[in-house]
Amino acid sequence: MENSPAKDLHFIEQIIEEDLKSGKHAAIHTRFPPEPNGHLHIGHAKAICLSFGMAEEYNGLANLRFDDTNPEKESQAYVDAIKKDVSWLGFKWNGGEYYTSDYFEQLYSFALKLIDMGAAYVDHQGPEDIASQKGTPTSPGSDSPYRERLAEENRALFEQMRAGDFPDGHCVLRAKIDMGHANMHMRDPIIYRIKRAHHQRTGNRWCIYPMYDFAHGQSDALEEITHSLCTLEFEVHRPLYDWFIEQLGIFSSRQIEFARLNLSYTIMSKRKLLTLVEQGVVDGWDDPRLPTISGLRRRGYTPESIRSFCNRIGIAKRENIIDVSLLEFSLRDHLNQTAHRTMAVLDPVKLVIVNYPEGNSEQLPSENNPEDESAGVRNLPFSRTLWMERDDFKLEANKKWFRLAPGKTVRLKSAYIVRYVDHVMDADGVLQEVHVEYFENSKSGSDVSGIKAKGTLHWVNAATAIDAEVRLYDRLFNDPAPDGHKDREFMDFLNPHSLEVRTGCKLEASLAEASAGVPYQFTRLGYFSLDAGYATEGRQVFNRAVTLRDGWKQG
């Protein structure tokens, strides 16, 4: 690192480097602290890449900690899903796996300490009274009538709270700070509430649970987290976070906030995502149209592409909406290097090579990936009758049309150059067959025909093709910021065409052996992968993750 060329560091890296250089910390320790009450999305991926990424970059440790202080909303199923997603992204919690609930006893002692210091009190008022006394952002609050209760009495009451002597909601424990503070969070925040709910880890051992502000910072301290990275909305919590550290005299973690990720044409709020799932707008949390990690995985995104995306978007404190095209670029960039090319026809029309002998067939070699020689070569069966893409033929074509049309000549990828002969339409004018003649000496790899074909078409041999269903996805919303409108609901912007199911697609035979989740490029069409979830016996289903970039300007 010494004398390293001025690399562009984001503000968190700068803070870390300063802390390392000054000796404040010998090594850094970060954490990713999800509440197990929902599924992770691409926004969490940013946070994961940051917190785990910083630990990797500076040879530190990173913890995975489940912030499970509200048993009513949380479950083990979410814990499992989150662990799966983080692992899939390629991160290891080398600092360990923790649960805030493991600290309940310790947090209880912290509360007792606060009480003994005269810095916390039990309040018997209801939520309405407490709320009204809190004041507003522009007017100060007022003191609770229980605020000056003696420490001994508070201690006894708090012990009774724990012992279960009071019903739910009977009273709360509050930090005694300043009801006139400009920061609402400093106006005697509630730090413990009585709640008889079964906790997935502690069962019924506790009937009081600490609030976020009395759990998160303390957990950071107990794990000696040096840099506690979180999103901007916690900025106003930081004074409280620091206040508890000071009062309790615990390890001084530093909370640093960064702007959360927003992606164009989608939503990131757990609540709104849940609405889509519950109302059946999508198939579930892993619907390929959702920005959830599980959705992206099912869509065909790779962990590498998501991580490179997270590295490209930067870390800063200003609000942002990242263009979804950057995400798509990251996927194409990765898959172009790694995905095997295959041929598939989504909207098939018969292509008959009239001068190719009936009954004949041959095997034509085709490279699996022009970007990667080591990917090897496979043989494609070729014969007189093939499938071609319906929109690769047009009756009236101009000079800019490189595909098939009367008078046009094209190359069939890895095969021969063919020239239009005629076509067949049914009574409704729907194209049934295209007839072409091939040039025998134009065979791919040994072309001595001297004929130049502008366009290259993909095709599939009819006799050996396999049938499949292919699902094409478009953005879920029509608006770049569906939840950014004050006067409209995000559901108003749903894209009715976000899913297009194509049946009767023709795939090259090698795809019969495709495994779920392995991405393929369908030549000229995009990147696709087999979806085991949608498949049924004898029917393959492929999802399109993203199209290829289309540089063709029509018209």
Added chain:
RNA sequence: UGCCCUAUGGUGUAAAGGUAGCACACCGGUUUUUGGUACCGAUAGUCCAGGUUCGAAUCCUGGUAGGGCAACCA
């Protein structure tokens, strides 16, 4: 009628008082047996007004705009 945060091309993000750079998107071109990839090029930016300075995206003052803050949620 408060407090906190933020303002750089279309979208993101750098530049720590000294040439406003990079990526995506868009547009044009070269190569191409994927209208893909690769490569080359173009367009395009410091919220406003003052001030300090030889010199300001950067420092100061005042505006303006956007975001956040009043759950026994996290």
